[in-house]
Amino acid sequence: MALQLGVSLSSSFIEFCLTQTNENEKILSFQRKYLAKESLTQAVQSFLQEESNRKIKRVIISTRFLEKILESHLGGGVAQVVTSGFESWPVLRQPTRPFYFEIHPYRADPLGVHDLIFPLSERVSAQGQILVPLDLAELEFIAAKLKLMKVKKVCINLLFSDKNPVHLESVKNFFQEKGFLVYAEMDLETTDEMAQWRRNLLNACLTGSFTDFKEELYAAFAPHFKPEEIYFAFEKEVHNEINENKLISLFFGLPYSFSKIFQKTPQVLHLGIEDWCLYDFSRKQNIWESQWGPIGVKTFENKRLNVQLTEEIIAVPLGGLNHSKTELGYEPGPILFGKAHRPTVFDVLFAKQNPKNMEAFIHRQVQNRLDSQLNVLVRNKYEGFSSEEALHDLKDQIIHQIIHQVELNVRHKQIVMTGALAPFLFEKIKKRSTELDWILHSNADEVEAWAASTLKGRS
Amino acid sequence: MSKYRYILNLDLICRELLSIFDSGAIISSQNEVLNLKYETLADIGTLGPSASTVIKYFPMKMGDIVILNDPYSGGTTLSTLSIVTPLYIGSLSMGNLYLVVRTFFRPQLSHCRNLEEEGLRIPPTPIGAERKINKAVLKMILQHPKCPAGFENRLYDVLENVWRSVDSFQAIVEQNHTIFSKVVLQKYFDYTDKALGQSFNEWSHGDSKTELTLDGGELIRLRTYFDQEKILFDFSGTKSSLRMCLTDSATMGSCVGATLALFKQNLPINSGLFSHFQVVTPLGSLVNTKYPSPTFKGMTEGTSLIASIVINGISSIIAPNRIPMSAQSPALIQFTFSDGRNFFDSLAGGIGASGLMGGADSLHLWTRNKLRNSVQEIESHFPMRINQIGIRHASGGKGQFYGGNGLHKEYQLLEPAQLTWAIEQKKSPPQGTMGGAPGLPPEIWIYPKSGEKYSLPEEEGTLNLQEGDRVFVCTAGGGGFGR
Numbered sequence: 008m009a010l011q012l013g014v015s016l017s018s019s020f021i022e023f024c025l026t027q028t029n030e031n032e033k034i035l036s037f038q039r040k041y042l043a044k045e046s047l048t049q050a051v052q053s054f055l056q057e058e059s060n061r062k063i064k065r066v067i068i069s070t071r072f073l074e075k076i077l078e079s080h081l082g083g084g085v086a087q088v089v090t091s092g093f094e095s096w097p098v099l100r101q102p103t104r105p106f107y108f109e110i111h112p113y114r115a116d117p118l119g120v121h122d123l124i125f126p127l128s129e130r131v132s133a134q135g136q137i138l139v140p141l142d143l144a145e146l147e148f149i150a151a152k153l154k155l156m157k158v159k160k161v162c163i164n165l166l167f168s169d170k171n172p173v174h175l176e177s178v179k180n181f182f183q184e185k186g187f188l189v190y191a192e193m194d195l196e197t198t199d200e201m202a203q204w205r206r207n208l209l210n211a212c213l214t215g216s217f218t219d220f221k222e223e224l225y226a227a228f229a230p231h232f233k234p235e236e237i238y239f240a241f242e243k244e245v246h247n248e249i250n251e252n253k254l255i256s257l258f259f260g261l262p263y264s265f266s267k268i269f270q271k272t273p274q275v276l277h278l279g280i281e282d283w284c285l286y287d288f289s290r291k292q293n294i295w296e297s298q299w300g301p302i303g304v305k306t307f308e309n310k311r312l313n314v315q316l317t318e319e320i321i322a323v324p325l326g327g328l329n330h331s332k333t334e335l336g337y338e339p340g341p342i343l344f345g346k347a348h349r350p351t352v353f354d355v356l357f358a359k360q361n362p363k364n365m366e367a368f369i370h371r372q373v374q375n376r377l378d379s380q381l382n383v384l385v386r387n388k389y390e391g392f393s394s395e396e397a398l399h400d401l402k403d404q405i406i407h408q409i410i411h412q413v414e415l416n417v418r419h420k421q422i423v424m425t426g427a428l429a430p431f432l433f434e435k436i437k438k439r440s441t442e443l444d445w446i447l448h449s450n451a452d453e454v455e456a457w458a459a460s461t462l463k464g465r466s
Numbered sequence: 467m468s469k470y471r472y473i474l475n476l477d478l479i480c481r482e483l484l485s486i487f488d489s490g491a492i493i494s495s496q497n498e499v500l501n502l503k504y505e506t507l508a509d510i511g512t513l514g515p516s517a518s519t520v521i522k523y524f525p526m527k528m529g530d531i532v533i534l535n536d537p538y539s540g541g542t543t544l545s546t547l548s549i550v551t552p553l554y555i556g557s558l559s560m561g562n563l564y565l566v567v568r569t570f571f572r573p574q575l576s577h578c579r580n581l582e583e584e585g586l587r588i589p590p591t592p593i594g595a596e597r598k599i600n601k602a603v604l605k606m607i608l609q610h611p612k613c614p615a616g617f618e619n620r621l622y623d624v625l626e627n628v629w630r631s632v633d634s635f636q637a638i639v640e641q642n643h644t645i646f647s648k649v650v651l652q653k654y655f656d657y658t659d660k661a662l663g664q665s666f667n668e669w670s671h672g673d674s675k676t677e678l679t680l681d682g683g684e685l686i687r688l689r690t691y692f693d694q695e696k697i698l699f700d701f702s703g704t705k706s707s708l709r710m711c712l713t714d715s716a717t718m719g720s721c722v723g724a725t726l727a728l729f730k731q732n733l734p735i736n737s738g739l740f741s742h743f744q745v746v747t748p749l750g751s752l753v754n755t756k757y758p759s760p761t762f763k764g765m766t767e768g769t770s771l772i773a774s775i776v777i778n779g780i781s782s783i784i785a786p787n788r789i790p791m792s793a794q795s796p797a798l799i800q801f802t803f804s805d806g807r808n809f810f811d812s813l814a815g816g817i818g819a820s821g822l823m824g825g826a827d828s829l830h831l832w833t834r835n836k837l838r839n840s841v842q843e844i845e846s847h848f849p850m851r852i853n854q855i856g857i858r859h860a861s862g863g864k865g866q867f868y869g870g871n872g873l874h875k876e877y878q879l880l881e882p883a884q885l886t887w888a889i890e891q892k893k894s895p896p897q898g899t900m901g902g903a904p905g906l907p908p909e910i911w912i913y914p915k916s917g918e919k920y921s922l923p924e925e926e927g928t929l930n931l932q933e934g935d936r937v938f939v940c941t942a943g944g945g946g947f948g949r
Contacts, residue, residue: 022516092853092854092856092876093841093852093854093855093856094856095855095856095857096841096855096856098827098857099827099855099857100839101857103829105732106834107727108507108723108724108726108727108831109727109730110727110817110821110831111817111822111826112817112826112829112831113826113827113829114828115830123851132845132851133842133845133846142479166842167842191823198840198842198843199840199842200840200841201840201841211611253802261505288934297616308775313478313482323474324661324733325471325473325477325654325655325661325733325734326469326470326471326473326657327471327474327475328470329474335695372803387470392468397468399473403469403471404470405643407471408474408475408478411478411638412482413474413476413477414480414634414638415479415483415631415634415635415638416482417634418630435928438642441641442640442641447634
């Protein structure tokens, strides 16, 4: 029997799920590992060692590991060649922050450095007509300058390339022949040039770090699997080749894999270990509202919940305690993971119970630290409540916040709950939200890796 | 259950419900604002009154729809449509609840002296019942020559979201009656009130007087009085205007929005917060204008100017480092083509520097601009070309901290068109403070296809242009700070 290994790789966890290709509802093996405790290579090798008696045909990976790259290190040194007259456009089009009125507003950080934006005399009209022809001498000058600056990556961001790609192709070929890495993907469905340009820029910024990550990944799976046996889920396909012009696509592999398994019940509340999100797989969207501004991406309608598992618990101006907008992540993670000191939503939800599927990560020895931190917060904010009552109240509040957000955003009565936290929260949510028809997915805990394992790959 | 939980849940429900709309508010039948989401300064002061006007004159049942854009009934500009519908009618102790949402059409700029010439004015008009639109009423609106393009489709799109929200909200209320009680609502207001009061307490209190003379010669006078409990904005002595006219609600919105921006507060905007503010606006002055004064400029540029004088007024009391003047009035540009297509653009100037940092280049301070700015989208829809857009270097005022630069933008017409423009702060550019230099004033240059270039000296006007003519707009820089 042919077996397929689905892998879900996010910032801090890796999950493995083994299924049979012709009977993939049944999970043969599942593991979840915490990457702060063991390296990617150790995690992969130990899983494969345990499953060494099985013949696994291929590996399919859906990964949000790139989020970790974005948090810590975006590769610098990316040049942009833009239509002359629009050198400042990538900066001027950055969204304003904050969202509310403030006398010192600022722009969201642009992806590219302004000093590395080079104008190019060329212009194509909205009808695809060439108004200003290309000047190759200018390209030589730009290339020479980039070599002097030791910049290797170039984004070609020209207006109306989708209407007439002749300049784009010429410039792309020019820089490729000079040995540069060129990012010039055209998106025919996104009309906003900045959504297209940011896509090229983000792909370029990710390349360096992703190359290292890819090599580490292939090394982790060697010698059991060759690179051509390792597939990745992208925003609308599964493939074993990774094109540097499509790295962003990897962010959206998880929704793609979900869309394949949730066709009959498209409304899904995913309470994963790193991401809580409401999906509607019956609706598509062309824009991803990223932290750098809108980026052209084809994915399914989704809304990240405004409460997330690693958000810190803080006192709020309106009174009482609530989750902040700051996600602390899993390094060091919730207090219950052993090393941290700031209580999170995770700590509140599991202060008194152990979720079975995360027992390996939780250290009850730090219970006193958690109790003490929560008591400090609770002490002056919940008059007349004991610490235990206050904790219970806070937990209930979080659950209600999840419910209210979902109920105000769903379009269908039936909703599937899935994700590592789903088995623990399902009954509480279902009991309090009686207007919706809640279904707990049978593979809720394993869903991310399991969904990957059910995909069919193309090579 | 702790008292906080009800309040936080009520806050979350209101914010989440309003999040899918451009702007909107939830109002009770006692005319209390539960929560409000704004897009502009004017929204802050007018969303409540727009719903209150409808509630007062139209007894509504679930599924009824009333629309309006009339600024004298709580609207803002005639290109902004407000839609009011009941959110919950039942036995809640806080009273019935109503939802007012807004959607924005591409504005139409004109230099008229009468509101009726600015566009199609829609007083509060019942347009539907039982969630069905009255086609006859809709047809009358659509047939009006000044009806905004895409009105019908936009109305239906917004209503689709409205009904979804109403249904979800009803379900939530049925399961969580206790959250929607008068007691909880009062606590919500009290805690918001208290939170803002605490931030007021952190600053010194006092009294200040400020004046601002607009390019047209109109005078705005403001006395600001600030103590722990209240902040009073008294515009007595402000003159009238034929062109820059705000309603009192819009003035209120500017005062509240500017104050919150200065205190960096992201509190819920509700009746608890409003209780701290008192705004005195003489009837007939430009901050409390009467029908049929035109309001487009007032609701756009005017609100920005009011906000800037409010910030000056407060900061002269609380901040040793005064906040210099930003180029807070955007440059408004419009091309009207012979087939009736209308292209409107709003170009931001530089933000003034403060004692802490330089100003940002070309940012809209008082609107989160929803106008489509994509060059490709604009050129695909209008017979024009945008030749360049860039930062207007060295336009920010010099100083210890430099004011933000404005921007420049060049349009080229591919067909004849009428240019309409409005730029403020041309005669009195954004000033610097504490020895900082002013920013450069805005400019508009015309480059005819044949002939010499020339600058437009007036702050507003209209001009017929030919195919091939170019228009080069430079927005103002922000004022600098310090020597």
